[in-house]
Amino acid sequence: MFKRHKSLASERKRELISSRATRSILKNDLRNFHSLSQLILSAGPLRSAAAVKHVKTTHFEIEILDAHTRKQICIVDKMTQKSTIHDVKQKFHKACPKWYPSRIGLQLERGGPFLKDYVTIQSIATASIVTLYFTDLGRQVSWTTVFLAEYTGPLLIYFLFYLRIPYIYDMKESSRRLRHPVVHLACFCHCLHYIRYLLETLFVHKVSAGHTPLKNLIKSCAFYWGFTSWIAYYINHPQYTPPSFGNRQVIVSTINFLICEAGNHFINVVLAHPNHTDWIMD
Structure with missing residues (x-):
């Protein structure tokens, strides 16, 4: 009988020791989690890798051909999606000063309608290189x-x-x-x-x-x-x-x-x- 009581007492001691060890581990985990959360909050909101990296902007090259001879006049590069025909005319004028923007007529096809100044490159582009045909509209007032x-x-x-x-x-x-x-x-x-x-x-x-x-x-x-x-x-x-x-x-x-x-x-x-x-x- 004495041996049985002794074995039961030893088992209870083991259980108490294990429960205390478990509680101390949980307290340490909570402390670590709390310190980690404080560190994250002090560092500010999380940023995704895509947001940190610079967004790549798609650029287009505008090849301008003569509407009558189909010969290349110039190439206007570094045009973004939001660039307009007006922007193309401005750069075209810098490349060829004898044609000021108001007398420049640009077409997607020969004999087609002239593109309005507010038309964006994104709306007409099907590839990274866009071909436009130039027609001299003559003197403008x-x-x-x-x-x-x-x-x-x-x-x-x-x-x-x-x-x-x-x-x-x-x-x-x-x-x-x-x-x-x-x-x-x-x-x-x-x-x-x-x-x-x-x-x-x-x-x-x-x-x-x-x-x-x-x-x-x-x-x-x-x-x-x-x-x-x-x-x-x-x-x-x-x-x-x-x-x-x-x-x-x-x-x-x-x-x-x-x-x-x-x-x-x-x-x-x-x-x-x-x-x-x-x-x-x-």
């Missing part, structure tokens, strides 16, 4: 210049006929005949119309910063200036006859003209500021 030339010409031309320059009308006939009051009214209305156009071009319209070929300026000026010369010649002619219905016709026509001018000006102002037109729909 800004749209503001086009509109100012269109509207300034009629003012000056009409005054030449209104003053009855001797190279246009016969001096003897011009001196004999007095002008009807409606002729002066017509000059006032004509000048008011084109002065309004000029002021709206400068202060109201948001004219595009783009360019257009010089031939378009010539076409537009030919139309406006030619039409002005045609009506000014007959209205200011010494043999001009007043309206058939007299002052009633003149007054009604003048009122209609002023209403149309005011309406057109109002529409132009509204279109120039689209964010302030919600009240119209209320």
